[in-house]
Amino acid sequence: xxxxxxxxxxxxxxxxxxxxxxxxxxxxxxxxxxxxxxxxxxxxxxxxxxxxxxxxxxxxxxxxxxxxxxxxxxxxxxxxxxxxxxxxxxxxxxxxxxxxxxxxxxxxxxxxxxxxxxxxxxxxxxxxxxxxxxxxxxxxxxxxxxxxxxxxxxxxxxxxxxxxxx
Numbered sequence: 001x002x003x004x005x006x007x008x009x010x011x012x013x014x015x016x017x018x019x020x021x022x023x024x025x026x027x028x029x030x031x032x033x034x035x036x037x038x039x040x041x042x043x044x045x046x047x048x049x050x051x052x053x054x055x056x057x058x059x060x061x062x063x064x065x066x067x068x069x070x071x072x073x074x075x076x077x078x079x080x081x082x083x084x085x086x087x088x089x090x091x092x093x094x095x096x097x098x099x100x101x102x103x104x105x106x107x108x109x110x111x112x113x114x115x116x117x118x119x120x121x122x123x124x125x126x127x128x129x130x131x132x133x134x135x136x137x138x139x140x141x142x143x144x145x146x147x148x149x150x151x152x153x154x155x156x157x158x159x160x161x162x163x164x165x166x
Contacts, residue, residue, distance in 0.1 A: 001040070002106040006065045008042060009108070016063045018045035019163035021111040023093070025133070030103050031115040032136045035036065035129075039075050039082040043097055043113070046087055055087050066107065078085070092120055092155045116148045123156035134164055 011017050021027075024041030046055045064076045075082035088094045096117035103112045113121070119137045122130035137143050152158045 001081055002108055003100055003109050004040065004081040005105055005108045007078055008083075008110075010061070011080075015047070016060060017085075018047065019097055019100075019111075020044045021097050021113055023096065023113045023118065024084075025129075026134070027112045028115075028118055030112050031118070031142045032140045033134075035136075036134065039084050041084050041086055043086050043088055043093055045097065057085060057087070060085060061155060090124075092117070092124055092151075095151070095154075096121060114147070115142045116144060119143060119148060120151045120155060120157055123160050124155070126134050126160075131164055138165065 003006035008017075008020060012020060020042050022030075022040065023043045025035040026040050028035055032033050044060075046057070046060060061071065061076065063072075064078070068079050069076050071077075074080055075084045077083070086093075088097050097114045097154075098115060100111035100113055102109045104110075114135055122133045149158075152161050
């Protein structure tokens with residue numbers, strides 16, 4: 001994973017991607033017990049292309065192919081680690097990117113979504129494994145209650161939080 005994270009920093013420095021952060025299950029492992037996952041979710045801001053400000057993954061994939069990395073389903077395998085690039089797709093993921101915190105992974109500083117944003121995104125996504133992740137965050141005591149409440153309120157997730165936590 002270390003080599004993959006170093007390559008992501010290089011991609012940002014080279015302008016291939018803009019702001020980025022680790023999200024999903026791999027990000028959760030910075031806060032709670034490891035969760036089974038097969039890929040690294042990287043939320044990104046990509047340069048706009050075309051009229052109307054459309055964002056395309058095509059230049060990103062072209063860059064990665066030229067660097068010798070292979071596609072595997074929805075991922076690109078970078079230094080033996082499947083990486084899924086996910087453009088920030090709504091106000092919550094954009095906010096999570098803006099508030100990502102630097103974490104250390106084997107001497108590499110990597111931006112990671114906050115636990116509170118990860119919990120809110122899990123609520124919004126709504127899968128069974130997301131519900132389990134929310135409960136793991138709660139049980140760990142890692143969530144800042146005020147910060148979490150503010151995020152849930154801003155994104156209209158208070159009712160779902162009540163349903164999932166009662």
